Amino acid sequence: MKRLAILVSGRGSNFEAIAKNIRAGALDAEISLVVSNNPDAKALETAADMGIRSLSLPSKGMDSDVYAARVVEALAPLDISLVCLAGFMRRVGKPLLDAYPMRILNIHPSLLPAFPGLHVQQQALDYGAKFSGCTVHFVDAGMDTGPIVKQAVVPVLDSDTAETLAARILIEEHRIYTAAIRLVLAGRYRIEGRRVVET
Ligand code: GAR
Helix, strand or coil: CCEEEEEECCCCHHHHHHHHHHHCCCCCCEEEEEEECCCCCHHHHHHHHHCCCEEECCCCCCCHHHHHHHHHHHHHHHCCCEEEECCCCCCCCHHHHHHCCCCEEEEECCCCCCCCCCCHHHHHHHHCCCEEEEEEEECCCCCCCCCEEEEEEEECCCCCCHHHHHHHHHHHHHHHHHHHHHHHHHCCEEEECCEEEEC
8 A cells, every 4th residue: 555644734625635535545656654643733723634644744834855855744644655745735845755755745825836835826816817727746956847747727707706726726736636636646756857757
């Protein structure tokens, strides 16, 4: 059985969707640990409700590399195949990148490379984009820059607010994150430059 670690900071709906898909038999994996850098994250309650092991590891005031080393320490005994960032709002420090090369995924609520960073649904609206969406990508040392595994597109409506657009994108996030994890765990891809080619 392939083991996942999920890193969260808040609501945890992507984590919950992955956990439910595993329960439903749509993803052959187990979640060994949920790590939250925010002790108040709702995701920690969800993990407890679902009987999934979790760890609150606050990052406040801590350097990214020091924090990453703590995460590596927590994951080391668990034989983790893939680390999934699911609404994890901190940069991933070098020790974690080095411990899991091309084995860390992130989900981002825009069609990268458009709108990296924060408040991205508002960015898409302000820019006047007619379509947005979400991206699952491998994590590298850059900000939202690693090779793209899956994307999904949603329309931006004239009547949208950042909240309504975010809600439309979130539905697709829940779908493509599981699909991307399935693909990566099965190893059915190769990387050519920046391109993730399904095999
Ligand atoms: C999701 O929309 C995710 O794509 C985004 O935060 C939200 C977390 O929701 N992540 C980022 O913006 C990462 N830069 P969730 O906690 O309910 O999964």
